[in-house]
Ligand code: ADP
């Protein structure tokens with residue numbers, strides 16, 4: 669197994685995670701690594717089915733507790749079917765969101781359920797990424813970038829500015845853990861990609 673090959677991207681909606689996860693995958697492949705680029709919710713056939721259940725439909729479709737169970741079920745399948753097999757054969761896994769997203773979106777957005785999220789995580793998931801890039805930017809900028817993307821997956825993106833600000837602060841608080849690297853998301857895509865590639869290659873060496 670490649671030591672430390674599990675990398676996640678986190679941040680509020682529209683912060684640039686998908687863009688940077690893709691660019692990092694390209695950079696690491698160019699450096700000779702096998703890379704599995706994946707995302708949550710989703711990343712395995714079963715978890716992609718759960719993705720539709722959690723991201724489409726009315727905002728009050730699920731109770732907060734049911735929603736935590738669905739995201740955790742999706743993550744468990746993603747871990748079993750995609751992440752663990754890839755790490756076991758020595759690939760680098762880059763995931764666009766992982767458990768820190770549940771800590772923020774389900775843990776603080778609809779009441780204080782952070783304790784429940786953490787208990788379920790230790791019971792059913794039990795691992796953290798080796799390296800997490802938090803792309804940080806003002807919530808207004810994230811929202812305006814996210815809203816230029818049309819689509820049906822809008823359950824969480826309609827949550828409003830105040831909540832996105834709380835989540836930004838919550839992510840920055842989580843980022844005190846050593847596995848995090850906080851990245852300024854207001855820079856250009858190329859600048860951000862260069863910084864992230866250097867940090868990831870340093871970490872993998
Ligand atoms: P996320 O996955 O975090 O929601 P995306 O990578 O999908 O974010 O980016 C959201 C939007 O912002 C996209 O239209 C993308 O092209 C654009 N974008 C991403 N990074 C930057 C950047 N550094 N500067 C300006 N626009 C960006």
Ligand code: TYD
Pocket residue numbers: 680681682683685686708709723739764765766767769770771773774814821824825
């Ligand atoms: P994503 O496709 O990454 O959206 P974006 O590109 O806008 O960041 O994720 C879809 C939504 O799912 C996003 O609004 C955050 C939400 N989400 C949770 O609420 N809990 C979770 O555990 C995860 C992984 C995502």
